[in-house]
Amino acid sequence: MGEMARFYGRFLTGLILALVAFWFLALILMPQISMIQRAFHYEARDGAAAQAVLEANRLQQRVATMNFDIRALEREVAAGVSGAAPAAPSPSNPFAGLPSPGAPRPGLPTPGLTPSPGGASAEAPEARLERLRAERDGLTETIAESRATAQRLRAEEAAAQGWSLRNFTLMSPLHWRIFGLTLVYALCVTALSFLVCYPIAYAAAQAKTPRRTALLLLALTIPYALNELLRIFAWTMILANQGLLNHALDALGIIDLSQGGAIRWLASNGSVFLVMVYTYMLFMVFPIYGSLETLDRNQIEAARDLGASSWRIHWRVALPHARPGVAVGAIMTFMLAVGSLSVPQLVGPGLHPDWFSQIVNRNFFESNSWNVGSAQALLLLVSCTIFIFLVMRVFRVGIREIAR
Amino acid sequence: MQGQEVALERLGMRFGEFTAVEPTDLTIKAGEFFSILGPSGCGKTTILRMVSGFQSPSEGRVLIGGQDMTALPPNKRPTALIFQTLALFPLMTIWENVAFGLEAQGVPKARRRKRAEELLDLVALGGQEDKRPSQLSGGQRQRVAVARALAVEPAVLLLDEPLSALDLKLRQHMRAELKTIQRRTGVTFIYITHDQGEALAMSDRVAVMRAGRVEQVGPTEEIYNRPATSFAATFVGENNLFRGRTAGAEGGLVEVETPFGLLRGQNADSLGSGEEAMLFIRPERLAPARPEHDLRLRAQVERADLEGPFFNLHLRAGDQRILLQLPNEGATPPEGEMELGFSSRDARVLRAGALAHG
C-alpha cells in the first residue's frame, strides 16, 4: 500500500482506494448484509396477535355505536317522548358509529330524517336501554380480554421476532422440495450443457485453420449479441403448441395437429432445460475452448499414432487438459441456471414445475414477504457457494483460474 | 549539468528473511564513471533502485551532493535511470519521449521541442524526432533513452545493464559512445552490469559485488591486477587457480604447498603458515619456461584455440586445468608435454573463499 502511494502519489492512491471501498462496501457487502439480516429476521404478518387486535377494534366500534344509541335512548327517556321515531340509527347499521356525512352525528340529532328501523320501535325505550347497557358491559369485558390476549400474543411474537431461523424453519415442505429439485434441475442443465458444448469447444480449438476457429466462434457469439430474452422468445415460438416442432411432427405424420394432437412441449421441464442450455451456452463453450486452445495438437496426433481410440484420446488427453475450463463452465452454468428467473418464468409459465427463483419472485412481488424471500435468495447464494467450493475441490483449480 | 557525489551510508535492504544488500558504505565521486559489477542476484540492481528511489532501504541513507535523499520519491531526486528494457513510451514520438521530463515540469511546447532536438543531435539522432520508438533500431533506441534521461539534467545517471539486449558489435560501439557522452556532460554515471569486460572498458572505478556484499572497490586496473578476494579474482577476467596450504611467508611473498610442489606469490591477505589458500596466476602471465621464471610446472597441451592476436592454450596436469595465453608470433603452437614458468611477483595468493563459477 505504501509502495502504491509512493508510486501514484497520495491523491491518486486515495481515489483508487475510495473507489474500491465504495464498490466493495456499497455495492457488494452492505446489500448482502441487508439481505442476510432480513433472512434471519422473522416478520409476523396475519398472526394471532394481529387477529386479536383486529377483533378488539371491531368490538370497540360496536361499543361506540351502542353508546351512541344508549345516549339517544337516554335523552328520549328523559324527554318522556314515547312512540316517536327514534333519533338514532340502529346498532345493526354497521356504519352508524362512524361520523360520515350521510349519518347523523352524535349531539346533532336530525329528527325525522332517518328512517325508522322496523323491529326497534316495538320495544319500550326503558327495556331497550336496559338490554343495551347489559350488552355493552359484556362487550367491554370481552374487549378487555381480547386486548390482553393481543398483548400477550404480541409479546410472544416480539420474542420470536429479531434474530431467528423461522424464515427457514417455517418454510413449507413444498418450497423445500422445490428448492431441492431446483438444485437437481440446475445440475442437469450443467451436465447437459457440458455434453452439448464440449464437442463444439473441441472443434473450435482444434480446427484445421485459424479462420475456421474464428468463424465458429463468431457463429457462437452472434446469437449472444441478441438479448437473452429474445433468445428465449425465439425458442418459445418453436416449442409452442402451434410452433415449429409440432408442425414438423405433424408433417412427419407422428401427430395430427388438426385433431388437437399437439404436444404441449412448453409444459415440460425438458423445454426449460433446453432453452437454458441454449441461453447460457456461451459460458460453457468459451472457458472450455480457452483451455483446449492451449492443448498442443501434436499431443493428440501422438496419441492417435500410438493407436489410441478417439474416446481414449478425449478421456486421457483432451479432457484432463480442459479441466480448468470445464470447472469454470460448470460453475458459471450452474450459477446462472439455479438463479435464472427469465427462463422458467417465460418458457411455459405455470405449466412446468416451479423453479425456486419463481418462488422467490412471488415472495417479493406477490405476497410481499421480503424476509422470507431474502431467506430463499440466501439459500440460492449458499448453494452456489458450496457448488463453487465443491467444483474447485473436485477439479483442483484455484479462484484465479475461475475468473478469467 | 554537473555531476554530484553519491554516498551510501550503511545502506542495506532485507526482504523478510532474505538479505538482498548488506549494510554498505560506498562513495561515488562527482563526475565519475562508476560500475557496479556482479552476477545476477548479487544485489546490484537493488542498490540502483535504492539510489533512484524506487525502493526504500530497510536501513542506512543515500546522499546525493551531500543531501539526504532517503525519504524522497524518485521524481524528487536529481537522478535519471536508464532501464534495462529502456522503457521508451511506445505511444509517443521520439521527441515527445525525450521531452517527457520537461513536459512534466510544465515547460512550454516550443522550448521542449527545441531542447529535444538539441539532445537528439548530441546522441547523433537528429532528424528522427517524429518517428516512434518501434521504428528505430536497437542502438538508436538506446541513444533515445540516454537523451531522454539527460533532458532532465540529472546530477547522476543510473544505467541498469542497458546494453545487454544489443548484439556484440553494437555493444562495443555503444560502450565508446556512452563513455564519450559521460565525458562531455560531466554527469556522474553509475553503471550496473554483470559483464566484466564492459565494466573494465568504460569505468573509472568498479565495485565488485557478491551475495549482497561489496567485495572490492577500486580503479579498473587495480581490480584486474590486484583482486582482493578469490571471487573478484575469478569473476573479473580469466585466472588460473592452484589450491593449497600456506607453508611460510617472508618479504611480501608467501609459499603455498600444492600438488605441484611449492609455489609462491604475493601475500595479499597477509597469511601466516598452515592456512587454506588459493594462488592465482593470469593466463597472460604464464609462458613457456624462461630463465627469469622462478616457478615451473610441467603440463600436457590438450588444445590450442586461436583467438587472433594470441592462442588460448588449454593444458592439463593431473586433475588441474591450466590456461595459458601465448602471443601469436607466426609459429605453430606447441604440442605434447611442455614446461611452463611464471614469476612469483605476478602470482597472487588469497585466503581460500568463494569462486565466481563453481
Added chain:
Amino acid sequence: MSVAVAAPGARTPTDWSGVILKVYVALFLGFMFLPILLMAGAAFNANPTPSALDWRGFTTDWFTGRTDEAGRVIVRGLPQETRFLQGLKHSILIALGVIAISVPLGLAGALLLTRIGSKATGPLYTALVSPLLTPGIVLGVSTMIFWRDAFGVQAGLFTAMLAQSCFIASYCMLMFMARLQRQDRSLEEAALDLGASGFFAFRRVTLPYLTPTIVAASAIAFLQSNENYNTTFFAIGSSWTLVTEIGARMRFGVSPTINAIGVIFILLTVVFAALWAFSLRKKTA
C-alpha cells in the same frame, strides 16, 4: 500400443470421429441460428400471433404501425408501443450510468490488485470477482433491500443501475487486469524517474495505454447492461427497461412487435460486427 499402426503407409481408413464431429458442428449451427431466423421471419408475418409458419402475408406493420386517415390505430406497431420506447430510453439511461460507474470501479480495482504486491490481494480479488459468481437474482434482491432499508430509496432506475454495476464492474476489472499485467512496469517508473508526479505519469503513460481497454470495457458494460434481465427485474421496482418490458409482454400477451425489436437487434449486431471487422482489417493493413 501397436507401433505398426503408426508406420507410414498404414493410413487410418476413414476418421469416423472427425466425420461425426463435423456433422455435429453443422447440427449445432442449425440449433444456434434456426430459432433466430424463425423469430426474424415472424416479424414480417401479418399474423398477430408471432409465427413463421402460419403465414398470413408479408407486412412491415409491426415496425411502422398502421393508422387510418382519422389517426385511429389499426395495427399497433413499434411507434404505438410507447412502453417499449420508454423502456428503451430507460435502458440507455441505465447503461450510460453503468458505464460511468463500473469502468472507474473496475479500473480502480485492477490498479489496486496489480500494483500492490501484498498478500491481501488474494481475498480482495475474491471479493471483487464474487459478484460474477453470485446469481443475478441475489444481486438484484440484495440491492433493492439495502437501498430501501438503509436510505429509504425505492427500487427504480437508480437501484437497477447500481445492481448491474456491481457485477459489470467485475467484468471491467478482469479486462483491465489482463491489460495491466501485460504492461511493462518500467514505463511508469521511467515517467516518475523523469520527474513526473504520480498523477501525471498515470495520465500521460498508463491511461493512453489503457484507452483501447476502456473503450472495450464500456462496450461490454453497455451490452451487459442492456441484456440483463434477472438482476434488473428485481432491482427496478415498478419502473421498467426494454428487456423487462419484453419479459412482461411475453407473459401477458405476445405480439410480433417483439419480433420486430429482435430484427432491429440483429441488424444492429451485424452492422457493428461489420464495422468492427472493418476497423481491424484497416489496422492490420
